[in-house]
Amino acid sequence: MSLQFRDTLSGETRPFTPLNSAQVGIYSCGPTIYGPAHIGNFRSFLFADTLVRWLRASGRTVRWVVNLTDIDDKIIRTAAAEGIEIRALTDRWEAVFRADMAALRMATPDEMPRATEHIPEQIALVQQLLDRGHAYRTEDGSIFFKISSWPAYGKLARLDPEAMRVGERVEADEYSKDDVRDFVLWKAAKPGEPSWDGPLGPGRPGWHLECSAMSMRYLGESFDLHTGGIDLVFPHHEDEIAQSEAATGKPFVGTWMHCAHLHVSGDKMSKSLGNISRVSDLLAGGAEPRALRLALISAHYRTNLNYNDDSLTAAASAIARIDAFVAALNARSSITTGDVEADQRAATLAEASWSRFAAAMDDDLAVPEALAALFDLVRDGNRLLDANCSGAGAQALIAVLEKINVVLAVLPDRAVLPAGAEALLAERIAARAAKDWARSDALRDELASLGVLIDDGRDGQRWRLAGPQA
Ligand SMILES: [Zn+2]
Structure with missing residues (x-):
């Protein structure tokens, strides 16, 4: 099977063909850095990490961009409440996010741009939309995207254009929009809020704008893959598509991939429900980082992940099984004598396990099937150790485990022996x-x-x- 992904926009599972054969461009909506990310957020980031790792493991060059939202209403309010500068607040939480990423063995993205460091690109995008008649200015100087100028609006979220935005907080009190569905591109400066001067007049960008401006800045006007949590489909990603394609006249993204929710006792994990678990709290409480990583990647990204304390316990015992197997293989690896037939079976097992793992990952990142291939390898490999395979057999199994680990990152750190x-x-x-x-x-x-x-x-x-x- 060749690599295929489910695309949210078309609703189809399609073979993946990069726009540019030299490099796959991936953009993932990142965190708003005003507090700690919870494990529901990290489920989505680790899904993107697994995607990037698999593309790289299958020989593709990837450029991965994850943005840091460092200006929005919540950030302004939190900094004011704490009596500190916005930059001090966002620097602190960026550091925490990076530490969580490292603890969970997330690959470091190639770029982690901040919204406030890309204001000129955002202004230029709004200017393009104004020039093309897709945006308008209201009395207070704010600028809105004109949804009636963009008939494709609502395609990603499969919305009835007339019923859109019902239930969404209407900002009509704050800004006099032409149409209640229109979304803000540029918020006019208000007293006590940060703002930037320029051709649009003093103000600050709306949240949706940064992802269009920064993804196109680093990956081009059209790029391959855009990921995010399912709750970003509407309005965030719908708005990204509208403002990007209306500005450039080109298709924005080849494949949209969305990660389902993490549930705790049947409810979505969210700050408003007060049922959140944070990575740093769990680790401080003694959770093994690899077990937490395994627990968060173990469900298929398009199905809800039900998380509870038992998930972590189950993942920890799975990690212990892997570790015991790796230790036994290492112990065997320098033994030169053994059962020849067991060695042959080890070579066959290694090859078959990789084929099965790769086929699962190619099939829209079917991690549960890929993990089944890994744990069957552990079970059958232990039997071959019992059947007295030699170091050669053990090394074949170590080699395939290391290939799998490039993608899943769940093996123990490779210990390096001191000289001699x-x-x-x-x-x-x-x-x-x-x-x-x-x-x-x-x-x-x-x-x-x-x-x-x-x-x-x-x-x-x-x-x-x-x-x-x-
Ligand atoms: Zn975004």
């Missing part, structure tokens, strides 16, 4: 084979002095590095 330790480990295997226990113990002490600790188990000696381990 490899030779001592090999010598100790030989000493134990010769039942020279005195030499074996002396080598154990020598390794310990290098920071390499030995456990002797059924599979032979296993080593680990002294000190804190990830």
Whole structure:
């Protein structure tokens, strides 16, 4: 099967063909940096991370952009309430976001642009919309997108144009719009709020504008993939499409991919419901970061993920199974003798596991099936260790685990042996084979002095590095 994705706009699952064969461009709507992101937010970011990792693992060059929203009403209110500058607030929460990303092993995006650092691009986009008759200015100096000038509006969210925006907070009190459906591009300056001068007059950009301006700035007017949580379909992404395509006259995005909600006891995780869990709180409470990562990526991105304490416990025991398997493979990997047939079966298992994993990921990122391939590999690989495969067999299984890990990032950190330790480990295997226990113990002490600790188990000696381990 070739790579295929479900596109929200067309509603179809289609083969993925990049617009430009040299590079795949991906834009993911990022966090509003005025407080900690919760694990529902991170589910969506880790979905994008898995997408990027899979594209790279299958040989494509990817440019991944994740924006940081650092100006909006909530940010202005929070900074005012805390009595600090907006920049101090957003710097603090950007640092927390980056720390959470790193803890959850999210790849670092190629660009993480801030809205306030791309004001000229946003002004230019509004200017283009004014020039083309898709925007208008109201009495107070704000500028709105004119939805009646854009008949395709509502296609992404499959909305009835007449029924749109019912229930959305109507800003009619604040701004005198021509049409209640129209959305703000540029908010005229108000006392006590930050604003930027320029050809549009003093004001600040509306939220939707930054994603159009910054995605096109880094990825071009048309690019391949745009991701976000399902709750961004409307109005955010609908508005992005309208303002981008009306300005450029070109198709904005090749494939729209949306991640479903994370549910807690049947409810969506959200600040307003007060049922949020934060990454840093969970980790401070002793959660293993890889277990949290696994719990958040384990459901298919288009299905709701039901999260509770048991999800984390189940993921932690899955991680423990992986770790025990990796340790047993490492212990076996330097053994030269073993069962030849078991080695052949290990090679076959490695190849079949990768094919199964890759086919699942190609099929619209079917992570549950990809994980099933991984855990069947763990189960069957343990049987081959029991059947006495040699180091060659173990190495074949380690190699496929590492390929899978490039995409899932759930294996233990690869411990690097200090210089000289490899030779001592090999010598100790030989000493134990010769039942020279005195030499074996002396080598154990020598390794310990290098920071390499030995456990002797059924599979032979296993080593680990002294000190804190990830
Ligand atoms: Zn966005």
